[in-house]
Amino acid sequence: MESGSKQKEEAFLIVKELVDTFLGTSGDGYALNVPADMRIGNVDDDGWCEWKPIGSPVTSEDIQAIEDGLGFKLPLLLSEYLTYKCLLMTDFSVRLPQTPCDNPLFEFMEYVNLYNEKFKSLDLFPFAYDENDAGPVCLDVRGFHTNESAVVVYDYKYADDPEYRGDLAWPNLKQLFLNIISELKQYQ
DSSP states (O other), X not given: OOOHHHHHHHHHHHHHXXXXXXXHHSOSOEEESOOGGGEESOOOTTSEEEEOOEEOOOOHHHHHXXXXXXXXXXXXXXXXXXXXXXXXXXXXXXXXXXXXXXXXXXXXXXXXXXXXXXXXXXXXXXXXXXXXXXXXXXXXXXXXXXXXOOEEEOOGGGTTOTTOOOEEEESSHHHHHHHHHHHHHTTO
């Protein structure tokens, strides 16, 4: 088992590579509703503005408060993603939560609410959305103690099946992030 600090460093480096690769391949990034601190230039007539990433104001205490409310620790990669940079337009092979500087946890907390309302009984923690709009991308909570939670796509068209717990998409969050990095590098 890797030490906690080594795991945290590896998680940070993967998130940094994901973000750096995203920013390096996205060219000029434009988005709607760009917070003032993230703007480059002026907002156009349709509400679009070029944006830049800035350091995230999310702290380890913020993450701890979320974890306390959930009753479990988030995987390190997810914590590092939320605390690293404020990002917009985070549509990859999955749509990760945007983290605008004026409310960086808003979208993520929508997933926390979705977990509490619909997915807790399935032991699935939603944290992103499928790029094809099938449904949320979830981590299997049963693997959190090993940091090796399977990543599934929960397709709503099968929601009436009481045995359905999603379709395996990646063996773990690390593999998902590495897959996103690989896909982004194809655009360089």
